[in-house]
Amino acid sequence: MYTEKVMEHFNHPRNVGEIENPSGIGTVGNAKCGDIMRMYLDIDESGVIQDVKFKTFGCGAAVATSSMATELIKGKTVQEALRVTNKAVLEALDGLPAQKVHCSLLAEEAIHAALWDYAEKKGIIIEGLVKPKSDIHEGEVEEEA
Amino acid sequence: MYTEKVMEHFNHPRNVGEIENPSGIGTVGNAKCGDIMRMYLDIDESGVIQDVKFKTFGCGAAVATSSMATELIKGKTVQEALRVTNKAVLEALDGLPAQKVHCSLLAEEAIHAALWDYAEKKGIIIEGLVKPKSDIHEGEVEEEA
Amino acid sequence: MSKLIYLDNAATTAVHPEVVAEMLPYFTEFYGNPSSIYSFAGKSRQAVDASRKIIAGALGCSEKEIYFTAGGSESDNWAIKSIAESYRSKGNHIITSKIEHHAVLHTCEYLAKNGYEVTYLDVDGDGRVRPEDVEASIRPETILITIMFANNEIGTIEPIREIGRIAKEHNVLFHTDAVQAVGQVPIDVKEYNIDMLSASSHKLKGPKGIGFLYVRNGIKLTSFIHGGGQERKKRAGTENVPGIAGFGKAMEIALETMEVRAEYETELRDHLIERVLAEIPHTKLNGHRTDRLPNNANFSFEFVEGESVLIMLDMQGICGSSGSACTSGSLDPSHVLLAIGLPHEKAHGSLRLTLSDETTREDIDTTVDALKVLIERLRNMSPLYED
């Protein structure tokens, strides 16, 4: 079902974990639908993403796309990171089954949510970044359960 | 599908043929339905069936029951022949498939038709014999075709 | 009994040994459910995909247009009932012919009892639907034309191309029961404007219990069997993986051998027809003389009844049929033979012999020799025969 690259990333996901005091944090998805993704960004003064970590509750595709997405944005500037679309992630993974394409959207959204959080904290506006719809505020998940 | 006895009679039918100037002749069935049976009887002065012949256009069961029926009535008196029912023929053949039981009725009817013809010709009344409904008069078959 | 001479390949065929070999691993080795997620089930999924690809290739359609079913009857039922249901708002009129298989006829009769109107077209003496009759029967409320590709009893091939053209011109959907034609004659669904097509594996050396329905992309298809998401959510039920794999292989073999087989069988068939007509008096060939399936011969022998002929042939190890297998247990004369104008008693005396590429000239000669004798015997027993 999944490509070798997807399986490789699923099996050895890069950048799993948390960052203490991150520059930005974003959680998207919905446990009800079976997927939640949280991104932690560490962004330096010059706007370069020094470190990124993720946690995912989701299917194999969700895990693999999170992993790949973090790899693709690490070391990039915020502007470069914004251009890492789900299409780019998909291509880097050699594709996903049709009914799994939406999982790759989650990674894109999670990055955008974390960047939005970063921008809010810094009080800046990142050009081209719109407020992600599906951001989940801390605690909401537990409340819903 | 058929018992061994049926097959044996089908394959080596007894008393196939015609009798010239028979004491009685009876034709039953309907070519439209796929079966026609004709019985010839040669009955002596004392009412004993000396000879019997048949011709059948019909399925394997029709052929076998005609054959068995002729065997069962040959040498019998008219009264005895009347008591040879389709059940007796069936039993003698070790049975027939359900949808083929009606074929054995044909043999009984053909005998009754031939006996009726004999009674009419002789101007007698055979006790217990009712006019068979399905008697086909000579020539009718060809007309219908 | 000597060697079996099997001349009933229209009823069903022996499964090709290569087809059995293709199926075997999916019983005990790769038995996974194709819908399962683990890689072990991938083998099953691949078998299903590969078969679908072969079949789509054979018909010139896309793989997404092929839905596996349990056989020709299910395909016919599904196709007709689905169109009736989905296009009810457009109309309630269906056009078919008097010589369709019962899977089509009885489905139409069922619909007729439920508010649909059905036109049963007459056929000519050779069993051919007249395209002009199809055209003349089309009304604004016509939603479906269903005419078989080739008839199962008399082998006549219908003018499918013309009917397809007419259906398209009038914007009416066209289904064809091609159970007897698939694997025997070339079929291109796009070229012939066929919107739906039914097929059954066991007629072309595949296993029994598996068939397919081709449904052109864009047609509103309702589910016939509701349940799991198999077959693009349109036909529920765990896939019959060995059956599907076997059908694919059978189709592949049928395609590869079609030309050679058709030539071989046609020659044998013509030899059979010529000998029977020449050597047995009061005999008629049913169906079109040349526009017929390569392997089909159907005769009427006057004054004798079909079942008796079959039993006598059987006693010599020769398998034939008196019509379709499904009705040979019944006592009614063939509706197909009545439709081509045979009187009842002749319709009762018909014999269908259908060849395969394993039939030999010797088989045919043995059969004709046997027929000559037994027809004579039965005629001598018949009250209808006066020679």
Next chain:
Amino acid sequence: MSKLIYLDNAATTAVHPEVVAEMLPYFTEFYGNPSSIYSFAGKSRQAVDASRKIIAGALGCSEKEIYFTAGGSESDNWAIKSIAESYRSKGNHIITSKIEHHAVLHTCEYLAKNGYEVTYLDVDGDGRVRPEDVEASIRPETILITIMFANNEIGTIEPIREIGRIAKEHNVLFHTDAVQAVGQVPIDVKEYNIDMLSASSHKLKGPKGIGFLYVRNGIKLTSFIHGGGQERKKRAGTENVPGIAGFGKAMEIALETMEVRAEYETELRDHLIERVLAEIPHTKLNGHRTDRLPNNANFSFEFVEGESVLIMLDMQGICGSSGSACTSGSLDPSHVLLAIGLPHEKAHGSLRLTLSDETTREDIDTTVDALKVLIERLRNMSPLYED
């Protein structure tokens, strides 16, 4: 990859080698159409008859009450649609449960769109329908109660005897989808007052693509597939002779081994359940602890998602399922787990392991050991988990 550990026997089973041996002759040797008249076809007919006899014996019914179909889904569809159609004049109400297989649920939904009313009964936390709920839902216009014998996801066995009694007392027909139960637990249709019962061969080491519907004598049964006169004129289509023969053999083996198998599997299953619950925290067994199929275990692991668990198991050669095979391709959480009260995120994290008599204790231990590690790994990756 090491040896395959197949723990998805509720999705489908490997065909028993003796079953394959039973089927083989009917592909290439005795391939005749059972409806044909010649003696060669008698072999096929006998195979069908013999299988029907075994099956009727297994259920305690008459052979005339068994109709072969293409599988469990067809049987469910046929049973429900047939009753809906034949008893329409009596009423339009159907009672079922929320945890039925989609073959039942989607058929009911289809009928609901066509003028029928359907009551979907709740179940308790163990997945059991309450007989008193069934009784309370019966109305004058109720024509059918359809409740499964045992659930395919959580293995819970339903109170069929009680429901049968209630159905009989209220003179309502009772159908049960016994696809998961046939061959696993003893079933006597007369004793349980079952009017109709669906089964599928591939769940008990028989081939895929063959099933049956038991229909008590006296019930008005309409045709689902119209056509030839097969199956007492009720289910058209050339009989899948190898499939039918294989199903019969599978049933015979299942009956012979049932007791020993159940004992063996129950012990292994309990070992599995005990180890998982003891060694993996935040874990729950779904379904009734004891009133469940001998081979079924179903767990919810909090904070992890089911597909990820399956893929990780798969990488170690272990085949499991996250629910029914048909829905594991979909992204919806199991309707069964929701019905027993699981919140969505737990319904997403369930794992079904279903054993066979070939499963060993070592297989189970290997699986539990693997599970412990991978659940931990996934939890560490999960934003929901804080330990």
